[in-house]
Amino acid sequence: MGYDTKYDVIVCGGGTSGVAAAIASARNGAKTLLIERTGVLGGQMSLSGPPGFAYARLFNSQGKRDVGGIVEETYQRLLKSGHALPEWRSPIREKAAYTFSYIDPDWWVALVFEMMEEEGVELLLDTLVVGVEKDGDTVTGVAVENANGRNTIHGQVVVDCTGEGYVSMQAGAETACVDRDTIQPHTLAFTVDGVDWDKLLTYIRTNPDQFSFKQLIFPYENANTREEVEEYYRKCYDIKELGEIMGFYELRDMALKNGDWHPYSGAGFFLTPKEGGHIQAHFQHSSQVDHAVPTDAWDLTRCNIECRKQNMIAWRFFKNYVPGFEHAYITRTCTELRLREGPRIVGEYVLTRDDVADCRQFPDTIGKSSFKAGGYHVAAMDTLAVCHTGKNDMAFPKDGGSYDIPYRCLLPKKIENLLAAGKCVSTDRPAYLRYLHQTMVTGQAAGTAAALSVKKGVTPRALQADIKELQENLVGQGAILFETR
Structure with missing residues (x-):
């Protein structure tokens, strides 16, 4: 041919x-x-x-x-x-x-x-x-x-x-x-299904101060106040309204004290739709502590290895500490680093x-x-x-x-x-x-x-x-x- x-x-x-x-x-x-x-x-x-x-x-x-x-x-x-x-x-x-x-x-x-x-x-x-x-x-x-x-x-x-x-x-x-010391950390994402969203939303509504609002508060004249955003979380009954969920501060600090978390990043995930309106949790968690430049294959190899380790730390945290994740399971891990x-x-x-x-x-x-x-x-x-x-x-x-x-x-x-x-x-x-x-x-x-x-x-x-x-x-x-x- x-x-x-x-x-x-x-x-x-x-x-x-x-x-x-x-x-x-x-x-x-x-x-x-x-x-x-x-x-x-x-x-x-x-x-x-x-x-x-x-x-x-x-x-x-x-x-x-x-x-x-x-x-x-x-x-x-x-x-x-x-x-x-x-x-x-x-x-x-x-x-x-x-x-x-x-x-x-x-x-x-x-x-x-x-x-x-x-x-x-x-x-x-x-x-x-x-x-x-x-x-x-x-x-x-x-x-x-x-x-x-x-x-x-x-x-x-x-x-x-x-x-x-x-x-x-x-x-x-x-x-x-x-350079290597300045470059933004890359991530290796994974996706999770089987989350009890009602249970998680109950936790969110009763603990709105435990989440990051930086995504919703911009420095414009008509920007949302923190109080407005917290009220938004208190009244949320549909997970699709959130788009992403970042924070879990007290739970993360508890895990850190118990040796079940690492000090390199915060905790959170995005939401990903599947057929029929089904929603999954998508984690962009892991970050390379010893930074990697995309023009060095050895750097990228080390980054892949480290990110997979940190993924498992993050996953054990959510399974053991976060309400709604008790019966959740990983459906896939992305095959490539997200080079940020x-x-x-x-x-x-x-x-x-x-x-x-x-x-x-x-x-x-x-x-x-x-x-x-x-x-x-x-x-x-x-x-x-x-x-x-x-x-x-x-x-x-x-x-x-x-x-x-x-x-x-x-x-x-x-x-x-x-x-x-x-x-x-x-x-x-x-x-x-x-x-x-x-x-x-x-x-x-x-x-x-x-x-x-x-x-x-x-x-x-x-x-x-x-x-x-x-x-x-x-x-x-x-x-x-x-x-x-």
């Missing part, structure tokens, strides 16, 4: 950004290949997590939707087929820009495979990109290794959706990353903390977001490593609004015919775009730009001269660029 070795667009990495990039590229007429090193698409929606929870940030704190396109399309398709729950947008959640659109992660993966077939995207799974072919500073293809050995595949435009910028680094692009921080390209523009804080708009916008800058510190406050306590880089979009993501953040300096999407786009550390909706927004834009570049016979960098054509194309795909809705 013969295989193609020439494509218009090659997307490297089949996670959330890669899925969006490949769909967008093919929809715009490009012969598209998506290469993924594992046998499944979806990344954080399938392999690392928190699957099903990440559709929580599609609105800003003014209650306006600022994310659309392929993100919204996949949600609506799953909602129609009964594999997603309606958006939960209570007043107390809207103020925090934390509404929930639960989806079943396994059905999401099935859907994206279906969409690949619908759009004519060719897949090459179980394949690792091990090098980049170049002519001077121009990328011409990639070298891959798989069961067929080592081969070269040529492409007019390559899109790096590896998350950690591996392809960009192989191409010689400049990247930035903090890694290299970012240095692009034509570096999105900054101040851009986020000022809700800055850009003439070359390719999408919006309203999530805070410095999210790695927020995550560390309760549920990850207690060694990360700094808050100096924290910033919230002013007035609860949204900020633009400029096209230039997808363009590595000096390297031609290469685009980046997902976590590795060009930002400073506080403005790091690592959440699902952000990765899919940049993925859809990169895939569309790659296809347009091929169609017009120009480099992605030269496409900036026709940025309005790219923007009109994205708006036509349902993306939100200029006005929130």
Whole structure:
């Protein structure tokens, strides 16, 4: 059987950004290949997590939707087929820009495979990109290794959706990353079923002071007070209203005193829907104490080992201390670390903390977001490593609004015919775009730009001269660029 070795667009990495990039590229007429090193698409929606929870940030704190396109399309398709729950947008959640659109992660993966077939995207799974072919500073293809050995595949435009910028680094692009001692801890998630939610909710209603409210209290004029949030917990009879549950402070301290807990992180979990409205608990608990950089396989190995140990500590705590978990059981452990921080390209523009804080708009916008800058510190406050306590880089979009993501953040300096999407786009550390909706927004834009570049016979960098054509194309795909809705 013969295989193609020439494509218009090659997307490297089949996670959330890669899925969006490949769909967008093919929809715009490009012969598209998506290469993924594992046998499944979806990344954080399938392999690392928190699957099903990440559709929580599609609105800003003014209650306006600022994310659309392929993100919204996949949600609506799953909602129609009964594999997603309606958006939960209570007043107390809207103020925090934390509404929930639960989806079943396994059905999401099935859907994206279906969409690949619908759009004519060719897949090459179980394949690792091990090098980049170049002519001077121009990328011409990639070298891959798989069961067929080592081969070269040529492409007019390559899109790096590896998350950690591996392809960009192989191409010689400049990247930035903090060191081993500073990098945010990674996690290895696991999912639990059999929880007695009524029993747990009884504990929550009678002990509202035992839970973290940072997710619901934002520094806006109309923000919820702690008293309002505690009252919200006292009256909660439906577990789906919570989305996530963090805290259990007295129980955790008791376990720590008894030697049944470790001092490295807090206790909590997200909620994940299954078919028929069934809810499971999804833990993103464990954190690597001896930090790991994603560019070192030895580091990642140590992190995997340590995270599995800490998972078992966390699980024994919930089984033995937390009401409602007496008969619960683990249904799966994710197969990959959730790499919370890694290299970012240095692009034509570096999105900054101040851009986020000022809700800055850009003439070359390719999408919006309203999530805070410095999210790695927020995550560390309760549920990850207690060694990360700094808050100096924290910033919230002013007035609860949204900020633009400029096209230039997808363009590595000096390297031609290469685009980046997902976590590795060009930002400073506080403005790091690592959440699902952000990765899919940049993925859809990169895939569309790659296809347009091929169609017009120009480099992605030269496409900036026709940025309005790219923007009109994205708006036509349902993306939100200029006005929130």
